[in-house]
Amino acid sequence: xxxxxxxxxxxxxxxxxxxxxxxxxxxxxxxxxxxxxxxxxxxxxxxxxxxxxxxxxxxxxxxxxxxxxxxxxxxxxxxxxxxxxxxxxxxxxxxxxxxxxxxxxxxxxxxxxxxxxxxxxxxxxxxxxxxxxxxxxxxxxxxxxxxxxxxxxxxxxxxxxxxxxxxxxxxxxxxxxxxxxxxxxxxxxxxxxxxxxxxxxxxxxxxxxxxxxxxxxxxxxxxxxxxxxxxxxxxxxxxxxxxxxxxxxxxxxxxxxxxxxxxxxxxxxxxxxxxxxxxxxxxxxxxxxxxxxxxxxxxxxxxxxxxxxxxxxxxxxxxxxxxxxxxxxxxxxxxxxxxxxxx
Amino acid sequence: xxxxxxxxxxxxxxxxxxxxxxxxxxxxxxxxxxxxxxxxxxxxxxxxxxxxxxxxxxxxxxxxxxxxxxxxxxxxxxxxxxxxxxxxxxxxxxxxxxxxxxxxxxxxxxxxxxxxxxxxxxxxxxxxxxxxxxxxxxxxxxxxxxxxxxxxxxxxxxxxxxxxxxxxxxxxxxxxxxxxxxxxxxxxxxxxxxxxxxxxxxxxxxxxxxxxxxxxxxxxxxxxxxxxxxxxxxxxxxxxxxxxxxxxxxxxxxxxxxxxxxxxxxxxxxxxxxxxxxxxxxxxxxxxxxxxxxxxxxxxxxxxxxxxxxxxxxxxxxxxxxxxxxxxxxxxxxxxxxxxxxxxxxxxxxxxxxxxxxxxxxxxxxxxxxxxxxxxxxxxxxxxxxxxxxxx
Numbered sequence: 001x002x003x004x005x006x007x008x009x010x011x012x013x014x015x016x017x018x019x020x021x022x023x024x025x026x027x028x029x030x031x032x033x034x035x036x037x038x039x040x041x042x043x044x045x046x047x048x049x050x051x052x053x054x055x056x057x058x059x060x061x062x063x064x065x066x067x068x069x070x071x072x073x074x075x076x077x078x079x080x081x082x083x084x085x086x087x088x089x090x091x092x093x094x095x096x097x098x099x100x101x102x103x104x105x106x107x108x109x110x111x112x113x114x115x116x117x118x119x120x121x122x123x124x125x126x127x128x129x130x131x132x133x134x135x136x137x138x139x140x141x142x143x144x145x146x147x148x149x150x151x152x153x154x155x156x157x158x159x160x161x162x163x164x165x166x167x168x169x170x171x172x173x174x175x176x177x178x179x180x181x182x183x184x185x186x187x188x189x190x191x192x193x194x195x196x197x198x199x200x201x202x203x204x205x206x207x208x209x210x211x212x213x214x215x216x217x218x219x220x221x222x223x224x225x226x227x228x229x230x231x232x233x234x235x236x237x238x239x240x241x242x243x244x245x246x247x248x249x250x251x252x253x254x255x256x257x258x259x260x261x262x263x264x265x266x267x268x269x270x271x272x273x274x275x276x277x278x279x280x281x282x283x284x285x286x287x288x289x290x291x292x293x294x295x296x297x298x299x300x301x302x303x304x305x306x307x308x309x310x311x312x313x314x315x316x317x318x319x320x321x322x323x324x325x326x327x328x329x330x331x332x333x334x335x336x337x338x339x340x341x342x343x
Numbered sequence: 344x345x346x347x348x349x350x351x352x353x354x355x356x357x358x359x360x361x362x363x364x365x366x367x368x369x370x371x372x373x374x375x376x377x378x379x380x381x382x383x384x385x386x387x388x389x390x391x392x393x394x395x396x397x398x399x400x401x402x403x404x405x406x407x408x409x410x411x412x413x414x415x416x417x418x419x420x421x422x423x424x425x426x427x428x429x430x431x432x433x434x435x436x437x438x439x440x441x442x443x444x445x446x447x448x449x450x451x452x453x454x455x456x457x458x459x460x461x462x463x464x465x466x467x468x469x470x471x472x473x474x475x476x477x478x479x480x481x482x483x484x485x486x487x488x489x490x491x492x493x494x495x496x497x498x499x500x501x502x503x504x505x506x507x508x509x510x511x512x513x514x515x516x517x518x519x520x521x522x523x524x525x526x527x528x529x530x531x532x533x534x535x536x537x538x539x540x541x542x543x544x545x546x547x548x549x550x551x552x553x554x555x556x557x558x559x560x561x562x563x564x565x566x567x568x569x570x571x572x573x574x575x576x577x578x579x580x581x582x583x584x585x586x587x588x589x590x591x592x593x594x595x596x597x598x599x600x601x602x603x604x605x606x607x608x609x610x611x612x613x614x615x616x617x618x619x620x621x622x623x624x625x626x627x628x629x630x631x632x633x634x635x636x637x638x639x640x641x642x643x644x645x646x647x648x649x650x651x652x653x654x655x656x657x658x659x660x661x662x663x664x665x666x667x668x669x670x671x672x673x674x675x676x677x678x679x680x681x682x683x684x685x686x687x688x689x690x691x692x693x694x695x696x697x698x699x700x701x702x703x704x705x706x707x708x709x710x711x712x713x714x715x716x717x718x719x720x721x722x723x724x725x726x727x728x729x730x731x732x733x734x735x
Contacts (some may be wrong), residue, residue, distance in 0.1 A: 060357060076363045088436050088440055088698060089439055089441075091415055091418045091440045091442075091443045092418050092419070092420050092421070092440040092442050093441075094419065112709075112731075128547065133399070140692065153493075172570065176567055176570075177565060177567045178511070178565075178566075178567050178584070179511075179579075179584070196565075197567075199568040199569070199570050199683050200567055200568075200569040200570055200716065201566070201716055201717070202713075202716045202717070203716045244623075256688040276621075285521065285570060286520055286521040286522055287521050287711075288520060288521030288569060288570070288708075288709075288710055288712050289521065289569040289570075289712040289715070290521075290712040290713035290716050290718050290719075290724075291521075291709060291712075294716075303703070304708040305411075305412050305415075306701075307433075307436075307523065307701030307704065307705065308701050308702060308705060309415070309701070315428045324410070
């Protein structure tokens with residue numbers, strides 16, 4: 001298996017381990033840790049067995065405590081906050097009147113929130129489509145061995161390694177209407193007659209932030225898809241080639257079907273990641289001009305911390321986002337489980 | 344073993360870091376501000392030291408770039424710093440939480456509107472050591488070459504800007520990004536036209552937005568004004584890409600650093616019959632309501648006294664909040680003339696709207712961006728803004 005050497009099929013590796021250890025994939029193997037008696041022959045004295053189960057709980061406890069403290073508590077308090085009229089006057093006392101689903105209703109009636117939802121959909125779909133197709137193209141390209149491919153592949157990882165604030169700032173300069181290098185190039189090649197107001201027009205600002213986000217996302221897609229391609233056995237391709245299948249037919253009938261589990265992982269993880277993108281947009285446009293790049297994340301931040309101090313509304317906006325991400329997270333977990341079963 | 348020691352050291356470091364804000368006894372005051380660049384980065388501690396000594400305390404300074412959010416977070420955990428240098432439009436909101444201490448200080452000699460900007464519900468919570476306003480910087484070399492006089496009215500401004508727009512050079516730049524900065528810059532035109540913040544869609548306001556829309560629409564101002572900050576304006580002005588810019592006095596050291604000397608400063612141009620005005624900018628000293636608030640008030644009194652107000656203003660290139668000191672400055676340094684002239688009539692952003700100002704401001708910068716990006720006419724954009732600000 002070449003995949004194991006590559007170490008690129010992170011998701012695949014991670015899932016394979018519990019399966020190899022005999023646990024039930026995709027579930028918490030609580031029974032293995034001492035609660036389900038009888039699935040294992042008794043060993044040693046009763047004291048020792050009790051000590052064993054204490055030790056087993058001891059191993060799980062830190063994780064449970066960690067999850068409860070850093071994930072469950074903030075999630076629950078954010079949920080509670082979204083049902084409160086929590087404004088500036090509540091910050092000191094921490095007390096705020098409960099107002100039921102009022103925050104959610106107000107959000108749904110808020111035209112800016114509507115714009116933000118539409119923008120988020122455009123941003124996510126646009127990012128995924130281009131990141132994925134370009135990432136897949138590069139993965140297929142690098143799957144053919146050629147000189148310097150290793151070096152080039154590592155160079156392509158650079159967008160992934162840069163801090164998002166740096167990337168956003170550089171793209172803001174590149175896309176500057178009057179002094180940006182992109183307009184300079186386009187003008188000198190006579191591709192456009194006048195400078196394109198990339199981040200300064202309601203019709204092109206979204207394209208501007210998408211350009212940046214797609215650039216950031218390509219390496220992630222390429223790396224995971226490349227790993228998936230490497231794990232497709234060569235003999236299947238050879239057999240198909242012997243049967244007279246052309247390159248395109250092999251890609252359609254062998255590569256794509258065998259790559260499907262990896263594709264599902266890449267797309268769901270990409271979606272969960274893209275839906276919560278904040279830094280890139282904040283650095284480039286702050287949601288402007290005139291809310292044309294305002295997403296649910298940036299609007300939620302603005303409601304809470306942008307001077308409005310409507311923490312209840314901000315919490316409600318982010319909760320809606322969490323629900324969407326959660327739905328896709330479940331979808332992701334299911335798809336990886338079926339992948340393990342398929343193996 | 345070594346690993347354990349390392350972990351222990353890390354934990355100690357972390358806890359020491361967390362305890363920093365609240366550490367100390369009655370003789371140590373905590374202070375927060377957002378001045379993370381020189382000259383203030385090094386000069387402010389000296390000023391704090393002087394005033395701390397007078398009050399018999401030591402002051403521990405902390406620089407926090409996103410100060411407003413940090414202070415709100417500390418308000419939530421009842422751990423407000425003893426002294427905090429807040430941006431003046433944020434003062435009312437922080438005061439509304441009840442976490443600030445009322446300052447029993449005399450404010451004789453200060454500009455009345457500056458004192459007003461430090462009040463919340465009639466009580467004094469913040470005092471400004473210095474203030475600022477926006478005015479029109481213009482490149483004297485370019486103006487002389489084109490034979491244009493510094494514009495006084497909006498019509499002059501349009502004509503001059505069009506005249507000075509050639510190739511890569513734009514006639515005028517202002518900064519209207521989707522932040523408070525955008526509102527602050529627009530308010531200079533808006534207030535000079537006689538607009539009032541409580542009615543965003545007044546005819547004066549529409550006229551002011553129409554002016555900016557025309558400037559961008561005709562190409563006299565770059566489209567980049569929608570994403571540029573005031574610091575970006577300074578860079579563009581310094582390298583000659585802008586013949587005029589709307590900016591504050593705090594840019595003077597940056598321009599000097601860039602070697603830009605061929606400029607002068609005029610009051611904000613006005614429509615026929617208007618007076619140059621601006622929103623009042625600058626920070627105010629406030630004291631937390633902790634057990635050391637009396638000492639903190641003493642320090643604020645020292646920091647805002649006439650002499651210290653003057654040295655603060657010299658460091659920040661602000662106008663002293665003390666009226667007499669401000670006039671002295673205008674006489675000795677002509678670059679400050681326009682700023683000083685505008686201060687007396689500058690409007691505190693929270694003066695009429697109080698804690699609701701951020702809501703109006705967000706609606707306002709959105710309207711400005713809508714009009715400049717061609718999404719709506721100035722009248723329609725401002726009408727929507729008024730609805731957004733007063734609704735909910």
